[in-house]
Amino acid sequence: MAINTGDMDVAVIGGGVIGLTSAIALAEDGHRVRVVSRDAVDGTTSAVAGGLCWPYRIRPYERAVQWSVRSFHALTALAQRPEETGARMVTGTMTDTTHGGGDDARQCPGDRPDDDLAAWYDAVPGLRRASAEELPEGHAAGWRARTPLVDMPAHLRYLERRLTAAGGTVERHEVTSPAEAGRTADVVVNCSGLGARELVPDPDVHPVQGQLVIVDNPGIEEWYVSADAGSAETTYVLPQPYGVVLGGTARENVWSREPDPAVAEAIVARCARRFPELAGARIRAHKVGLRPARPAVRLAVERLPDGTPCVHNYGHGGAGVTVSWGCADEVLRSVRALREGAGPLGR
Template sequence: MSGGNNDVIVVGGGVIGLTTAVTLAESGHRVGLWTRDPVTRTTSAVAGALVWPYRIEPAERVGGWLERSLGRYEQLALNSAETGVRGVAGLMTDTPLDSLGSWASRVRGLREARADELPDGFGQGLRATVPLVDMPVHLRYLEERLRAAGGTVERRTVVGFEEPSREAPVVVDCTGLGARELVPDASVYPVRGQVVIVENPGIDEWFVSAIPGSTDTTYVMPQPYGVLLGGTAADHSWDPRPDPAMARAIVERCARIRPALAGARVVEHRVGLRPARPRVRLEAVRLPGGGRLVHNYGHGGAGVTVAWGCAEEAARLATA
């Protein structure tokens, strides 16, 4: 039995939790967001944040979530200074056009790259203009938007869902990697990502080369705060500390693609643990006390990419 002032409590302050809370609050529900960490210190804040699917399943559902999210981000990009969302052109290598889902028809300027547009050593790639998100700015924007819609944000650490269910009849679980212990769900595991931020030597396009199954990826994301260079994808690694040798290797890989990066001054090192799962869990269950619990976690490396589509589905499940 709930005894609080909220209709819904969303647990988790990353991009999935914030977007879900905003969606619910703007639909007229009284929403409280509980987050263990400040929103700008969540895993989401470390993301390269290119709107493109990466390390996420099931493919047959991801496309729909992505299409709905893409439309939202394109609208947000009209006010990039406030939202942190920009439409940026770039190159995705080793990704045949016919390997993409129906969502690809929504991507601006998507086409096969010409041979003269490919860096040395690459035989195929796609050019496109897609949303690229400055995550610290975007997370603050979402938090402010939630408050403007009447929602509240509290720093609270929970050890189970009984606590929020005593304060609201519906709880939405957007705890990411935390679901491993909270649910508990042993199928959730970390995919460690390390990135390096350098001063921008004049790069204005993104570049991604992510070979499936490889622990090393190469990506260059020009952001307002510098260029975010990546990266790594180490399954089941919990180490939050930047590895100096990995950082050097990241810069070297990126400099082979964009030689101007070789001498760029390093501003910051970041590590994030992507909340991976064989499939995203997005479903409603009953709590022992009769409340409703909606799970929305396991988005791997594509939380930003599918955030709005998943939020809309989670909101429907929360209010059904």
């Protein structure tokens, strides 16, 4: 298919946070954009996410931090209108129980001057090392920061409204391949998340199961996370308008979406060790999400069999909202390059 020299018809596959931010960037740049999604926003993996803006379980590290910094600033601006956007600025503590060692530890706080997240630490205003008095027993290091914390269901609805206001549309149906979506488009943007495993197909895409519990808020105002990157168990407490999100798990290649009662009990117990008042909080809901993981995010352009360009943007693991706007910027740059006839192609 020949590329138009003017604004283009773009089909975006996927209606989660990655797909919607990519679609908004394109629509606000003047392109004709339609999002194709099997699920309504409340049924996407993004809707289950805790919503803390912080790089987690995502590679490559250097690019992920760049994307995260861009998203941090975008979400900070949106947090000026929390009721509209679902984004708020909330202070909290990120701790590390391992404190160094191994490649995966690079996603957690540490003292190494070559830490891969150094640019992230520098970019977050007011971020500082937690004092010993501010850390729970058994934690060797940590950070105190004020970061965006996003009510994801509300945020996704805001993104849909913003897309519509920019002239974009959303269609609710399933596609079987990028080529199918590209039959009536100049460019396809593939933000299918875990679905890319079958849609592309890409066998490197796999789930990292996350289970969480939502409870009534007994008065907690700050977020708290203790998440060793290589562990199947994490501890996080995220106060949201609809209750406190307690987590969690990070189980590689587990496909079940059914909450496990024993796991839920363990999650509450871990969180209650940090905030004892959570032990008696009324449980409002149990949820399970499948993070769309990959050895590295795939953000690249390739040609479909009929020649239509496809910008792949998937494999963001546990950092979808954290990198969403940064990745959307790259998608926009790729589409602009294609329009100008200089689009890079890669795998």
